[in-house]
Amino acid sequence: AKEPVRVLVTGAAGQIGYALVPMIARGVMLGHDQPVILHMLDIPPAAEALNGVKMELVDAAFPLLKGVVATTDVVEACTGVNVAVMVGGFPRKEGMERKDVMSKNVSIYKSQASALEKHAAANCKVVVVANPANTNALILKEFAPSIPEKNITCLTRLDHNRALGQISERLNVQVSDVKNVIIWGNHSSTQYPDVNHATIKTPAGEKPARELVADDAWFNGEFITTVQQRGAAIIKARKLSSALSAASSACDHIRDWVLGTPEGTWVSMGVYSDGSYNVPAGLIYSFPVTCQNGEWKIVQGLSIDEFSRKKLDATAEELSEEKALAYSCLS
Numbered sequence: 001a002k003e004p005v006r007v008l009v010t011g012a013a014g015q016i017g018y019a020l021v022p023m024i025a026r027g028v029m030l031g032h033d034q035p036v037i038l039h040m041l042d043i044p045p046a047a048e049a050l051n052g053v054k055m056e057l058v059d060a061a062f063p064l065l066k067g068v069v070a071t072t073d074v075v076e077a078c079t080g081v082n083v084a085v086m087v088g089g090f091p092r093k094e095g096m097e098r099k100d101v102m103s104k105n106v107s108i109y110k111s112q113a114s115a116l117e118k119h120a121a122a123n124c125k126v127v128v129v130a131n132p133a134n135t136n137a138l139i140l141k142e143f144a145p146s147i148p149e150k151n152i153t154c155l156t157r158l159d160h161n162r163a164l165g166q167i168s169e170r171l172n173v174q175v176s177d178v179k180n181v182i183i184w185g186n187h188s189s190t191q192y193p194d195v196n197h198a199t200i201k202t203p204a205g206e207k208p209a210r211e212l213v214a215d216d217a218w219f220n221g222e223f224i225t226t227v228q229q230r231g232a233a234i235i236k237a238r239k240l241s242s243a244l245s246a247a248s249s250a251c252d253h254i255r256d257w258v259l260g261t262p263e264g265t266w267v268s269m270g271v272y273s274d275g276s277y278n279v280p281a282g283l284i285y286s287f288p289v290t291c292q293n294g295e296w297k298i299v300q301g302l303s304i305d306e307f308s309r310k311k312l313d314a315t316a317e318e319l320s321e322e323k324a325l326a327y328s329c330l331s
């Protein structure tokens with residue numbers, strides 16, 4: 001039998017946490033034959049609710065779930081974890097300055113970085129979900145220098161999946177037949193959902209999505225804004241932000257990273273830029289990646305037209321500003 005994998009979920013008493021932990025316990029993240037031990041962290045005001053989630057996990061009698069640690073102690077939460085899903089953070093509240101929110105999250109991610117660095121298992125894989133996701137991941141990376149930078153990522157898979165979903169709805173094709181969209185840049189409204197390399201499986205073979213949709217105005221306009229604004233549309237409809245789709249996408253992110261992407265398919269992940277596609281090095285930026293043997297690799301050599309170039313640069317610009325703002329909170 002396989003040894004259990006320890007998975008940390010921070011902010012586990014929140015709404016994404018509530019959708020995510022049962023998925024992990026059912027094997028959606030790491031495979032249906034992989035036992036798991038869940039480590040759930042939240043802050044003291046949420047301790048009782050967190051304990052309620054633990055009670056429900058016990059009640060659900062998940063065969064793969066070999067243990068649950070529910071705690072408000074960050075060291076206990078991080079000890080021995082192989083995968084860390086960072087969902088906890090400080091939300092932006094009405095009337096708050098961007099800098100104040102950034103400052104709160106910088107201090108959270110700085111201290112959690114140290115705890116992970118000291119106490120997580122070697123080679124722990126980290127995905128940051130909490131916003132500002134890219135910049136929180138960057139702070140985590142900066143303050144956990146002994147964790148390899150390739151192990152620290154942020155979630156843009158939800159945006160990627162939203163792009164697949166929009167194309168599938170528009171063409172009335174199965175979402176599983178659509179692939180290779182790209183989310184470039186920040187998990188924010190400046191992200192660039194790029195369909196120039198996306199394809200659709202048809203009875204006559206794989207066809208470019210642009211060719212099948214045959215509506216460049218839609219792809220260059222409404223499609224992009226719909227994906228960029230989808231989070232806001234969900235909030236408007238649900239009065240709460242996306243939770244089941246965020247949780248499901250976080251599972252996709254880790255599953256593909258650990259178990260590999262299918263041949264010929266790439267996915268979007270926020271990773272530490274090495275300067276590929278002339279994106280400034282030193283930002284956590286969403287790129288197209290393939291994964292094999294537990295390692296991601298940026299897909300190289302894709303053509304970037306002038307329209308795309310501007311959008312890649314604009315979202316990089318925003319990330320550079322966020323980085324500067326985050327650093328200004330440190331001093």
Ligand code: NAI
Pocket residue numbers: 010011012013014015016017041042043046087088089090091108128129130131132133155156158159187241242243246
């Ligand atoms: P929520 O407010 O329901 O839950 C957040 C939880 O984090 C709360 O239980 C809170 O007590 C906890 N928390 C706060 N500070 C903490 C700390 N220092 N350590 C541990 N836990 C802490 O929020 P929800 O809806 O679950 O969203 C979580 C985050 O995910 C938000 O930042 C949201 O903006 C982000 N998000 C990101 C998405 C993505 O695609 N990257 C998609 C949807 C949401």
